[in-house]
Amino acid sequence: MVDLELDSRRAIYQQIADSPGVHFRALLDELDYAKGTIQYQLRWLADEGLVEVSNDGQYTRYYPAADFDDADQAVMNALRREYSRRVIAHLIADGPLSTTALSNRLGKSQSTVSWHLSNLAESNLVTKQRDGRRVVYEVSDADRVKYLYTVYQQSFTDRVVDRILGLWEGY
Template sequence: MPEPDLELDSRRAIYQRIADTPGIHFRALLEELDYAQGTLQYQLRWLADRGLIAVSDDGKYTRYYPEADFDEADQTVMNALRREYSRRILAHLLADGPFSTKELSDRIGKANSTVSWHLSNLADADLVTKERDGRSVVYEVTDPDRVAYLYTVHRQSFTDRVVDRLLGLWESY
């Protein structure tokens, strides 16, 4: 029998989608579930008010997490992992880092400015550290174990085969 708070099919479906895809944002929920925007907003607010889900703002999206499973540090890591190029940058840094912006740009195939923007966001979130090395700045993951663990545990909710191949982490946890 479902928990009393999750008796409604719609509420249970929304909660389950959040549990299956921690860090999912509103638009993705709206696209994946067949509910009206107002219904989804109401149910998300209801779940948050009762402490069943946590709400996190990553600067671009409002993301949702099962409250009991993710502390603030985990949410910060997952917010970054939900962004494709931040995820790839973290993967390269974990696998072979530390790297400069130029080195990461070459590996990812994106402009220096794009990589720099993502690195700046990752540094602001304390997910990477930066250290001056001559004329360049070198980046390294602050808590590699946490990032690797969260990526590995929630790997199936990401659709990034490049990172999967690069890290090959599934077997290590």
């Protein structure tokens, strides 16, 4: 039997379960525990196999063990980044789209959008295809993304994406 009797351990685990892909700073902001307490309990939870750790290149993110395979973690890692989440939303709602089209929709420079697209492609979340003289992108597994976004929508608090995707009714 796993020991989640400590209030701090249980609260940290519950926050991870409620917001899979949460990173350390967000846990620190959300919970009323000292930095060292959160670090210690995260290590304990990981050592006990209750929490899996994923690095998205920018943050170390935490997931309830056995609930998220590598593909789910890659999706959640992307959804936890604001502009990656918005790129994905536009691709699902209006895709396939070019970097220029996405840049116009997001109000961001093409280089910024290109950076996000490169990261998403590296994680196998988007594919790119040549369409004449331009390259267009689309989401690789839109159903998986829609499902995870819908299930964990409350933990994203991104009303822009909610409007773009109409809350993905039907999941």
